Amino acid sequence: xxxxxxxxxxxxxxxxxxxxxxxxxxxxxxxxxxxxxxxxxxxxxxxxxxxxxxxxxxxxxxxxxxxxxxxxxxxxxxxxxxxxxxxxxxxxxxxxxxxxxxxxxxxxxxxxxxxxxxxxxxxxxxxxxxxxxxxxxxxxxxxxxxxxxxxxxxxxxxxxxxxxxxxxxxxxxxxxxxxxxxxxxxxxxxxxxxxxxxxxxxxxxxxxxxxxxxxxxxxxxxxxxxxxxxxxxxxxxxxxxxxxxxxxxxxxxxxxxxxxxxxxxxxxxxxxxxxxxxxxxxxxxxxxxxxxxxxxxxxxxxxxxxxxxxxxxxxxxxxxxxxxxxxxxxxxxxxxxxxxxxxxxxxxxxxxxxxxxxxxxxxxxxxxxxxxxxxxxxxxxxxxxxxxxxxxxxxxxxxxxxxxxxxxxxxxxxxxxxxxxxxxxxxxxxxx
Numbered sequence: 516x517x518x519x520x521x522x523x524x525x526x527x528x529x530x531x532x533x534x535x536x537x538x539x540x541x542x543x544x545x546x547x548x549x550x551x552x553x554x555x556x557x558x559x560x561x562x563x564x565x566x567x568x569x570x571x572x573x574x575x576x577x578x579x580x581x582x583x584x585x586x587x588x589x590x591x592x593x594x595x596x597x598x599x600x601x602x603x604x605x606x607x608x609x610x611x612x613x614x615x616x617x618x619x620x621x622x623x624x625x626x627x628x629x630x631x632x633x634x635x636x637x638x639x640x641x642x643x644x645x646x647x648x649x650x651x652x653x654x655x656x657x658x659x660x661x662x663x664x665x666x667x668x669x670x671x672x673x674x675x676x677x678x679x680x681x682x683x684x685x686x687x688x689x690x691x692x693x694x695x696x697x698x699x700x701x702x703x704x705x706x707x708x709x710x711x712x713x714x715x716x717x718x719x720x721x722x723x724x725x726x727x728x729x730x731x732x733x734x735x736x737x738x739x740x741x742x743x744x745x746x747x748x749x750x751x752x753x754x755x756x757x758x759x760x761x762x763x764x765x766x767x768x769x770x771x772x773x774x775x776x777x778x779x780x781x782x783x784x785x786x787x788x789x790x791x792x793x794x795x796x797x798x799x800x801x802x803x804x805x806x807x808x809x810x811x812x813x814x815x816x817x818x819x820x821x822x823x824x825x826x827x828x829x830x831x832x833x834x835x836x837x838x839x840x841x842x843x844x845x846x847x848x849x850x851x852x853x854x855x856x857x858x859x860x861x862x863x864x865x866x867x868x869x870x871x872x873x874x875x876x877x878x879x880x881x882x883x884x885x886x887x888x889x890x891x892x893x894x895x896x897x898x899x900x901x902x903x904x905x906x907x908x909x910x911x912x913x914x915x916x917x918x919x920x921x922x923x924x925x926x927x928x929x930x931x932x933x934x935x936x937x938x939x940x941x942x943x944x945x946x947x
Contacts, residue, residue, distance in 0.1 A: 518587050518588045518589075519585050519586070519587055519588075519623070520586060520587065520588045520622065520623045520624055520703065520704060520736050521585065521586040521609065521620070521621070521622055521623075521704065521736070521738075522585050522620065522621040522622075523582060523583055523584050523585070523609075523618070523619075523620050524583050524618055524619050524620075525581050525582075525583055525617065525618040525619070526579055526581070526582045526583065526605075526608065526615050526617075526618035526619070526620060527577060527579050527580050527581055527582070527615060527616050527617045527618050527760075528577070528578045528579040528601075528604050528608065528613070528615050528616050528760075529575055529576065529577050529578070529616040530575075530576045530577075530578055531573055531574070531575060531576070532573065532574045532575075532576050577760050578601050578604040578760050579601045579604055579605060579608075579615070579760045580759075580760040580761050581618070581761070582601075582605065582618070582757075582760075582761070582762045583618075583762070584755060584762065584765055586736060586738070587736075588703075588734060588735075588736055589730055589731075589734045589735065589736060590730070590736050590737075590752075590753060591726070591727070591730045591736075591737045591739070591750055591751045591752055591753070592736075592737070592738050592739070592751055592753045592754065592755060593739050593740070593741065593747040593748075593750070593751035593753070593754040593755070593768055593771075594606070594738060594739070594740045594754070594755050594757065595740070595741075595742075595744075595747065595754055595755070595756055595757070595771065595772065595775050596756055596757035596758055596763075596775070597758070597904070598796065599759075600757040600758050600759065600760070601757045601759075601760040601761075602708075602740045602757055603630065603708060603740070604760075605757070606628065606630055606706050606708055606738065606740060607630065608620065609622065609626070609628075609706060609738070610626060610628035610630060610706055611626070612628075612630070622704065623703070624702070624703025624704055624736075625653050625654060625701075625702045625703050625704070626702055626703075626704045626706060627649075627653060627696075627697040627698075627700060627702035627704070627705050627706070628697070628706040628707075628708075629690075629693055629694055629697045629705075629706070629707045629708065630706070630708045636648075636649075636681050636689070636692075636693065637681075638680065638681055638682035639680055639682065640680065640681065641677065641678045641679060641680055641681065642668075642671075642673055642676060642677045642678070642679065642681055642684070642692055643677050643678055645681055645692070645696070646660065646664060646667055646668075646692075646696055647660055649696045649697075649700065650663075650696075650700050653700050653702060655700060655701070659700075659701075660700065663699045663700060663701070666699055667692075667695045667696055667699045667700075668695075670691075670695040670698075670699065670721075670725070671688075671691040671692040671694075671695035671696075672691060673688055673691060673692050676688065687718070690718075691718060694707070694722055694725075698722075698725050698726065698729060701733075701735075702735065703735055703736065704735065704736045704737075704738070705726065705729055705735060705736070705737050705738070706737075706738045707722075707726065707737070707738070707739050707740070708740045709740055709741055709742060719743075719746065723746055723749060723750050726739065726750055727750055737750070737751075739751060742903035742904050743851065743903070744772050744847075744849070744850070744851045744886075744904075746851070747768065747772070748768050748769060748772060748850070748851065751768050752767070752768060753765075753766065753767065753768060754766070754767075754768040754771035754772060755771070756771050756774060756775050772849065773849055773884075785807070785808055785906055785907075785908055786805065786806065786807040786808070786809075786906075787805065787806050787905070787906055788804070788805045789802075789803055789804055789805070792804075792832055795832070796900075796902055797831070797832070797900050798899070798900060799834060800833075800834055800835055800893075800899045800900070801831050801832065801833055801834065801835075801840075801891045801899050801900050802831060802832045802834075803830075803831050803832075803900075803902060804830040804831055804832055804868060805828070805829070805830040806827070806828065806829050806830070806887070806889070806905055806906050807826075807827070807828040808825060808826075808827055808887070808906060808908045809825070809826050809828065810823050810824065810825060810826075811823075811824040811825055811826040811874060811875075812824060818911050819908065819909065819910050819911065820882075820910065820911045820912070820913045821877075821878060821880060821881065821882055821910055821911070821912060821913055821928055822877045822878055822913055823877055823910075824874070824875065824876050824877040825874075825875040825877075825880075826872055826873070826874055826875075827844065827872070827873045827875065827887065828870065828871075828872050829842060829844075829870070829871045829872070829873075829889055830868060830869065830870045830871075831868075831869055831891060832867070832868055832869075833864050833865070833866055833867060833868075833869050834866060835864075835866070835893070836865060836866035837863050837864070837865070838863070838864060838893055838894075839861045839862065839863055839864070839893065839894050839895075840861065840862070840864045840869070840891060840892065840893055840899075841858060841859045841860060841861040841862070841892050841895055842858070842859045842871045842873075842889060842890070842891060842892070843856065843857075843858045843859075843889070843890040843891075843892055843898075844856065844857045844858075844859075844873050844887065844888075844889055845887070845888040845889070845890075846885050846886070846887055846888075847885065847886050847887075847888065848883065848884075848885060848926055849883065849884050849885075849886070852926055854880075854885065854926050854927060855927075857873055858892075858895070859871055859873070861892075861894065861895045877930075878928065878929055878930035879927060879928070879929055880910040880927060880928060881910070881923055881925055881926060881927055881928035882910050882911055882912040882923065882928070883909070883910060884907060884908070884909045884910075885907065885908055885909075885910065886904050886905075886906070886907040887904075887905045887906045887907070887908075888901070888902065888903045888904065888905060889901075889902050889905050890902075
């Protein structure tokens with residue numbers, strides 16, 4: 516008997532995107548909408564056609580394109596890729612939230628999914644009622660749910676709010692209870708998206724431990740999507756890399772993560788630009804425009820080395836006129852170790868495009884690859900937007916002045932000041 520619990524064959528998912536025509540207003544009045552609808556209907560009635568008419572304002576977008584893989588019982592598999600790679604679409608198809616355009620999937624066993632805050636919960640019901648509702652959806656009897664009830668409540672740490680409608684829960688409370696329900700109601704397959712990032716560090720560590728127990732001790736299968744490479748590497752022995760809807764790599768986690776973080780480094784210094792302000796990452800307060808990692812020297816260089824001083828330039832659109840904003844820069848190693856966190860001063864910013872620049876001296880980074888996470892913060896306390904794994908870059912070694920060619924230890928490689936001087940030792944003997 517095969518121990519394959521998930522089989523995905525040539526899976527594809529297509530969405531149709533609508534675009535605004537040039538010179539036309541983005542908004543329509545009710546009268547315009549009704550008029551256009553009647554005109555369109557009359558044309559179809561008068562001139563019916565079996566052929567589909569090309570519409571220049573509509574575009575096909577393949578969120579997934581011919582993806583195939585198999586997952587065995589008890590596997591812990593991480594799914595990684597940049598925003599828009601198709602990770603969430605894949606999980607929604609596996610969770611039966613949406614249907615594929617083509618291809619097939621075969622799943623053996625019950626699936627519990629935690630895809631986003633609020634998934635599977637009825638906001639008007641209490642925490643207690645939602646636990647029983649989720650268990651019933653998973654096909655469990657009331658007796659089975661009751662047996663796990665106390666364990667779920669203890670794990671989620673929501674005893675005081677158990678009989679409160681979950682619509683009044685904070686996002687952290689919501690996630691704690693949702694994860695506790697998904698992990699404890701004994702599904703054969705547990706699917707968890709980036710939603711755990713909402714919880715605090717202590718709870719994230721608790722969840723990772725539970726997912727590890729679910730796989731190792733109980734033999735259940737875990738699919739985990741995360742931008743936290745350290746967390747993913749600690750939990751998963753296998754990873755799948757998606758890019759633009761295609762499966763790029765499938766193998767041991769450390770190899771796939773290294774491929775992911777280095778794959779965009781086709782030059783020694785990089786930039787990412789979002790020209791379309793409406794689709795750029797962000798929200799109604801701020802939106803990203805550009806990030807660049809460039810040498811902070813006048814002469815042109817072919818690559819960034821351990822001696823190269825750097826500038827990290829970050830541009831974003833600010834919609835909060837006069838708000839006191841600052842940037843928080845986090846730089847990580849491939850292993851997820853934070854090299855440093857630097858925070859800019861908080862200054863009043865006008866509405867419009869804002870640029871922040873962080874200067875990093877030469878002889879600071881060790882050779883290797885690094886990834887950047889950036890936060891836009893208001894009043895040095897309220898995070899407006901976070902973009903994890905925003906950009907990665909590689910620092911190369913240089914020819915050394917001494918004959919030792921091993922890997923230089925440490926996450927940084929500073930050129931610190933040293934001083935040597937001989938110590939004069941007196942040879943005369945003192946008499947008592």
